[in-house]
Amino acid sequence: MTVQSDAPRASVQPVDTLRTWLDEADRVLVAAGAGLSAAAGYDYGDAERFKELLPALHRLGLRSRYLLGVPLPDDMMWGYWAVHIDDIRFGAQPNPLYRRLRALVGDRDHWVMTSNVDALFARNGFDPDRIFTPQGDYGQLQCTVPCVRETWDAKPYLDRILAAYDRESGRVTDRAALPVCPNCGADVFPNVRVGPEFVDSAFMPAGDRLTRWLGDAPRSGRLLVLEIGAGFNTPGVIRWPMENVVRHTPGARLVRVNPGHPDVPADLGDRALAVPFAADLLLDALAG
Numbered sequence: 001m002t003v004q005s006d007a008p009r010a011s012v013q014p015v016d017t018l019r020t021w022l023d024e025a026d027r028v029l030v031a032a033g034a035g036l037s038a039a040a041g042y043d044y045g046d047a048e049r050f051k052e053l054l055p056a057l058h059r060l061g062l063r064s065r066y067l068l069g070v071p072l073p074d075d076m077m078w079g080y081w082a083v084h085i086d087d088i089r090f091g092a093q094p095n096p097l098y099r100r101l102r103a104l105v106g107d108r109d110h111w112v113m114t115s116n117v118d119a120l121f122a123r124n125g126f127d128p129d130r131i132f133t134p135q136g137d138y139g140q141l142q143c144t145v146p147c148v149r150e151t152w153d154a155k156p157y158l159d160r161i162l163a164a165y166d167r168e169s170g171r172v173t174d175r176a177a178l179p180v181c182p183n184c185g186a187d188v189f190p191n192v193r194v195g196p197e198f199v200d201s202a203f204m205p206a207g208d209r210l211t212r213w214l215g216d217a218p219r220s221g222r223l224l225v226l227e228i229g230a231g232f233n234t235p236g237v238i239r240w241p242m243e244n245v246v247r248h249t250p251g252a253r254l255v256r257v258n259p260g261h262p263d264v265p266a267d268l269g270d271r272a273l274a275v276p277f278a279a280d281l282l283l284d285a286l287a288g
């Protein structure tokens, strides 16, 4: 009797097609949303990890890292930001899933565009000069006014908070450790897009370089857009723009890797492939 494994398995057809399309691609644009970092072990909705990292907030009834709009005292909020960003953005360990993705792209001419603000691409072998992060970077702070377009390295500020952070109460015991704008004294915030005050000046040059690279695509061989984990939370950042890139680039192809929302637009015809798996399962299947 054959015993069937209950483990989910990627079906063969999309995996084989993706393998062929990768072989035929001269250039690859990796376009990623939160689903990729979730598959890589950084799931903002992971309640167990939240409890482990932030026990005081868990006791208050909070269950995920999505805390925008939750009314907390400013020192508790900064305690959260420091612990969360230290974990997500400054972890020193290489990430196996991102490393495998880098190996998959190989020597092909490539770019990355991602809504993720965790720098996991740059931390795992992708060229930082070829990564566009339109939603910002947890590695920087900005003024909330903002009084200047400048941003500041977040690490020294976060280290200062963490040195004064009491894990049990979730409080920052020394208010002098709470960061303020070095220019005007107003509040600061991670340099990520939450509203019109977002300072995008550090990221737009990469966006311009990516636009030029895409403009060269028709003369530089076949483009493959490998979109991973970009659902409908903010489809205007990655998902819809990638459909448009493929739509307007002759010969380009779109691979959409998404366990919940893999659908591709009908007008792209046989130039689009829906892969209904998470990235880890797909990379397992490609390696098999």
Ligand SMILES: [Zn+2]
Pocket: 143, 144, 145, 146, 147, 148, 181, 182, 183, 184, 185, 186
């Ligand atoms: Zn300021």
